[in-house]
Amino acid sequence: MTELSKLPRQESRQDLSHHDLPDHQPMAGGIAARARAAATPPYLAGLNPEQREAVETLDGPVLVLAGAGTGKTRVLTSRIAHILSTGRARPHEILSVTFTNKAAREMKHRLGQMLGHAVEGMPWLGTFHSIGGRILRVHAELVQLKSNFTVLDVDDQVRLLKQLLQADGIDDKRWPARMLAGLIDGWKNRGLTPSQVPSGEAAVFGNGRGGKLYTAYQERLKTLNAADFGDLLLENIRLFRENPDVLRGYQNRFKYILVDEYQDTNVAQYLWLRLLAQTSTRASDVAPLTSPRSSRGEVDMQSMSGEGQATDTVLSDSAPHPTPLPAGGERENVPQISAPKNICCVGDDDQSIYGWRGAEVDNILRFDHDFPGAKVIRLERNYRSTGHILAAASHLIAHNESRLGKTLRTEDVEGEKVTVTGAWDSEEEARAIGEEIEQLQRAGNKLNEVAILVRASFQMREFEDRFVTLGLPYRVIGGPRFYERAEIRDALAYLRVINSPADDLAFERIINVPKRGIGDATVQLLYDHARKQRMSLAAAARAIADTDELKPKPRGTLRGLMDNFDRWRMQSQAMPHTELAEIVLDESGYTEMWQKDRSADAAGRLENLKELVRSMEEFENLQGFLEHISLVMDRDGGPEEDAVSLMTLHSAKGLEFDNVFLPGWEEGLFPHQRALDEQGRAGLEEERRLAHVGITRARRRAKLYFATNRRIHGTWSTTVPSRFLDELPADNVEITESKGGSGWGGSSGYGASRFDNLEAFGSSYSTPGWQRAQANRSRGGFNEAGTPYGAGGASRARRAPLTIEGELIAKSTGTTSDYSLGDRVFHQKFGYGRIVKIDGNKLSIAFDKAGEKKVVDSFVQRA
């Protein structure tokens, strides 16, 4: 519904204005021009000269700088259509990356419409991550993975890190695994492998342990044959750097590269892109300076990210080919000469709102440096919003200092002024907005054309409450997604374990779900063993179930569970995967667990499970389904019913609506206090861009609100109207009174001095405690936290055995034990004993006190 819905509008409007047609074509005379216009293919129809230039400039690098509502995505889509229909490239030779899977799907859909048929064979249209993942799967063995690797999501990631922290004796309370996950994520966004993390940042957790944990994490991922989302790109970069042949294969393959939302690309994405779009065959760009795979993948990325200070050695034909190009589909049609790179990036520096997630606006600012000879095309004609809305947004964003600067214009009517409404409190705000929406509805507006964009998701609740009482249909966009729901993840975990027994995170997730009496202690035991032996949890479970490490009860259930999995795995060969899923959910007792559950959402969860099984039908087999899940996990919204959309400003990116409500324009909330505290001026500017994005989502009406009192986490605090309100141009704004009626009359200073009351309120405004508390924790600024943790006795006690274990790892990674019959050994639980039988790494030991027991060798040490 985003850019798509504007297409007809745009065309019809432009049909009226002849001056929009390209009248300055070099060879175009009068008749010829008309003949040409008549023959205009659908994908060029109705483009203005700016847009048309962006579509038709096919050779060499192009940067399209475009403001909101200027048809950016349309340009990209038309460009693909143009490339295809002029026969310059075949679908699989075009690489097009977008920001979300949704955007990718939409582009495919639009492309189909433009070309008049379904778009077949467009395998390289997608997001960075899914494309990166695909390439990684093809060349998995080159990065020491198996091609059926699993992709961990945040939840898995955090649980894995929690275990690593625990093993390192680090208290999860003080240093939550989530924090480490965030850090590692940030490092990966910046394209940093463990060895490249600046020592200051690696010192998090004390003593450079942050860096060590990162290393341990990556190692664990490898043994689990897993990658996290960051790896999908990072490992890709490594792959390209270490295997110039592979890289060249892709460089030659992709004749056209297109990137949407370039302003929101992060460093890793940038590096990845630059490698692919490299025009030169300079060794410094293509080949690593060190010999390939010399140091287990710790690639020196300076030469890539730096300013090209590396040597300009030309890669000769006789350059070493460290790894042969793998056989398979990737091999076809790889010409020897490298074509000039036709990369086209589309973006708007004023819409960069993901800086906090590692996006680098610099990427867009540096474009012509990175791609010499780049053509920069500006799209400044806005087709979306009316005059007042556009003027308000432009005036606001002009307050930002660091920006390229664009002057958007519209030929649309002035329309209604942007309104600013003050409410007494957030409740009244919700009430007022509810009423206005009902009014709009009565006036014949579709609810689909109404959106409420909030800064933070806690603001949503009040609107939901209000809409429920009003009986107004609404949908929350960007809420917990289908695949994030616990029941879906549980079910998937079962299937994942069946598909790949080594999937630890999945196994751990369901080992005691439904409750079957395998508690933390047991899991911990399994985990210790798994890590010591560098094996998967499932393998550890199997090994330990045969010994006396566990009490009979958990041992029995564990063995039963493993038997179940064996059986399911057998059955998976014989029956359709949907049927298997039903059997598994049934026999595991998972369905039963929810059936017994008396809580309100249990029914919905069962429904979701059914939906999951249904969605599996589209796939040929379990493997295919799971691969899809790990990369795209996304569900198309059901049938589109008429409803108000409720979402955060961030998830509104790329969308547009006739009527947009923007509540909560108050200091502290918007701009958000934390952004201000942590990022200072840069933070403020990003917030302002967010405000700009918010206003420019509106086609006909933009309605801003602020409340004088807001309840933040239960306590009421008085708030001050946002400074952004002051920055709006008076001529395009109308100040209205809250129609909620009750409290706020507009008399208290706000009306009189318009928005200049900031100072007046400033003193009375108090920063809520939680904001102040968080204030000095800057992102990436944990450098100062150099206090070595674990000096206390308790954690010492836990860490001490680690050293011993460390030695054990070195000794007993092999499958067979290097103990011999008759050796005296010591066991933590059973004490001293003598080995009487050896079966692989399972030892039978006659203990002095405890009698004869079967034990895995990693649990004993020489006495």
Add this chain to the structure above:
DNA sequence: ATGTACAAGATTTTT
């Protein structure tokens, strides 16, 4: 191993 009582902490979010 599991249920319950209490304390802490609470932007934005895509793979």
Add this chain to the structure above:
DNA sequence: TCTTGTACAT
């Protein structure tokens, strides 16, 4: 305020 996670009792 309300959710989430941890400490403690059963």
